Amino acid sequence: MWPWEHAAVGYLAYSLFCHTYYRESPGGLDAFAVLFASVLPDLIDKPLAYQFGVFETGYALGHSIFFAVPFAIFTGVLARQLGYSRAGLAFAIGYLLHLPGDFVPHYFRGTERFHVVLWPIADQPDAGHSHGLYDFTMGYFVDYWAALTTGDPPTYLLIQTGVVAFTLLLWLYDGAPVLRECLAAVGDTIESLSR
Structure with a gap:
């Protein structure tokens, strides 16, 4: 999945909940x-792999179920202790x-990739992205746009794009949280400065 699709799926699930x-x-x-959490595994692994060479692939520590589950539990417990359940x-x-x-999307396309969440016990394929984080990130956008604008985009891409569009509409229905709070804070700041 592309980062914006991870964000859409995370928000969609949480909003429905x-x-x-x-x-x-x-x-x-x-x-x-x-x-933030829905893209955090990529924010951890992609720079460490493609910019700093710590990992051979962008699927390592942040994507590992052995890290993710304890990290999610720890974060949840800490948030609860701080009053932010x-x-x-x-x-x-x-x-x-x-x-x-x-x-999961790869499974439906006929390629099995469960191993990407089993770091460090499963071998991770070398993705061959040695040109740095910027080139890797731009590749995301170029590949996505190229696939979407072909005369016959793949069905999975149309479904994923539909999920993103639906989630954007749901976010607007929800009152555009985050943006709403930012605009309110700016409005309060302007009001307090004008007194």
């Missing part, structure tokens, strides 16, 4: 937590949904 369990939309802090839950949902997001 909020509407079902809490009977309300996500708040700004928990929306930020789920969005919903943000801790949102973080865990976003982080843990990233992992299947990296192998």
